[in-house]
Amino acid sequence: MEAPLGERIAECALAFRGYNVTNLGRTRELLAVPAYGEILRQELARYGDICCEYSATQVDLARLIEDGVEPPLHRYGESVALIVAVEIAQLRLLREVHDIDYAGAKLAFGYSLGEMVAVCCGGAFTAEELVRVPLAMARDCAELARDAEMGVLFSREGVLPEAEVRRLCVETTAEGRGTIGASALLSPNTILVIGQGYSVDRLKEKLASALPEVHLRINEHRWPPLHTPIVRQRHVPDRAAVLLETLQLGELPMRPPVVSLVTGQRNYAPHTARELLRQWIDHPQRLWDGVCETLAAGVKTVLHIGPEPNLIVATFARLSENVRQQTNGKTIDRYRMKALSGMAQRPWLASLLPARAALLRAPYVEHVILEDWLLANAPGR
Numbered sequence: 001m002e003a004p005l006g007e008r009i010a011e012c013a014l015a016f017r018g019y020n021v022t023n024l025g026r027t028r029e030l031l032a033v034p035a036y037g038e039i040l041r042q043e044l045a046r047y048g049d050i051c052c053e054y055s056a057t058q059v060d061l062a063r064l065i066e067d068g069v070e071p072p073l074h075r076y077g078e079s080v081a082l083i084v085a086v087e088i089a090q091l092r093l094l095r096e097v098h099d100i101d102y103a104g105a106k107l108a109f110g111y112s113l114g115e116m117v118a119v120c121c122g123g124a125f126t127a128e129e130l131v132r133v134p135l136a137m138a139r140d141c142a143e144l145a146r147d148a149e150m151g152v153l154f155s156r157e158g159v160l161p162e163a164e165v166r167r168l169c170v171e172t173t174a175e176g177r178g179t180i181g182a183s184a185l186l187s188p189n190t191i192l193v194i195g196q197g198y199s200v201d202r203l204k205e206k207l208a209s210a211l212p213e214v215h216l217r218i219n220e221h222r223w224p225p226l227h228t229p230i231v232r233q234r235h236v237p238d239r240a241a242v243l244l245e246t247l248q249l250g251e252l253p254m255r256p257p258v259v260s261l262v263t264g265q266r267n268y269a270p271h272t273a274r275e276l277l278r279q280w281i282d283h284p285q286r287l288w289d290g291v292c293e294t295l296a297a298g299v300k301t302v303l304h305i306g307p308e309p310n311l312i313v314a315t316f317a318r319l320s321e322n323v324r325q326q327t328n329g330k331t332i333d334r335y336r337m338k339a340l341s342g343m344a345q346r347p348w349l350a351s352l353l354p355a356r357a358a359l360l361r362a363p364y365v366e367h368v369i370l371e372d373w374l375l376a377n378a379p380g381r
Helices: 006-010 028-030 034-052 061-069 073-097 113-121 130-144 160-172 197-208 227-232 236-245 273-282 287-296 310-326 330-343 357-364 370-376
Strands: 012-016 107-110 147-154 181-185 192-198 214-218 301-303 366-369
Touching: 006 012, 006 236, 006 310, 012 113, 028 034, 028 073, 028 370, 034 061, 034 073, 034 113, 034 130, 034 310, 061 073, 073 181, 073 301, 073 370, 107 287, 113 130, 147 197, 147 366, 160 181, 160 192, 181 197, 181 214, 181 287, 181 310, 192 227, 197 214, 197 273, 214 310, 214 330, 227 273, 236 273, 287 310, 287 357, 287 370, 301 310, 301 370, 310 357, 310 366, 366 370
Parallel strands: 012 107, 012 301, 301 366
Antiparallel strands: 147 192, 147 214, 181 192
16 A cells, blocks of 8 residues: 655655646635635735736736636736745645645756746745746736747657757847747757747748758747747846845755756755856756656655646656557566666666666656645545
8 A cells, every 4th residue: 555645755756837828727626625725815815915016907816716717928927926826835735734744855846937936945035035036027028928939849750959959049040030949858859949920930941951850830829938038138037137136045955955947957055046046037948857857866756736737747757658668568678677767766776877777767656746636635525
């Protein structure tokens, strides 16, 4: 029988989701649980009030959730506040209602906005102060999104040459008809780009001759162009850096330690924390490196935090399926895979294995969606 979540927290990674076109998840169901409602409403009110300082309208996050209303792109700041409030509330429920101390987790990481929440939960900053940075930039980011579209680059043949993709983006930008840049490195064969005007279409034309094995699919939604050079047009990185300079730094090292998706490593230190968050603004998210670091650390459970987690869950799922496909119907290979998986958890032995041997552990890692877990384990049920 599997041990309770609280007894496994030391072998868990906390994964915080970022902004998406849908951000409500099952929060309305959580609000309806008597043991959860007050804590959720406290956080929704707290971050709603902070959001009001940067919004031209009154913000009532709890009402949005109860009415099932997703804030549109021009109210991007409300989505930011909602995600942060729900993630903070979910962790409070874990600690205060279920007596599980998430600080004892092996590590944490977050995609996009999720990284900011992760460093706050680790103790580096207070979330009430740090959230003001993306909120102060939210209007500009939303306005930049009106002329930007996302492209998904992928290859069915092998690894995408990241350096070549970046070179083509720089070359396209230099034409002077719109900036384009990598926004996220999701896996060795998948890169997200965001470009202005018709720059994504021009990149697609260049790929046809430079990298004919690479495909590009345009996403139908508009996205704030964070993690790309586009935000520099409104001086967002420098303005954010000025705000970060005076934020009070908490105790370090963080508990749990945070893997930054700016670098894919545990780089947060007193002299690097603010600079990493500044780079977070216009550097692509290295999600794949974060996944590799998580598996190499011997994590056995990934706890997905936030409303309706999607991207990180999907990335792990694709990796697990790919590993399974490589051993499908080959009994001896399955045994070898399990053996290598076990070896990768022993530090002295892992150092002798290939750098990515830990990826074979992916099918054996459990994934827990925190909002689902909270509802399934609600007091009185």
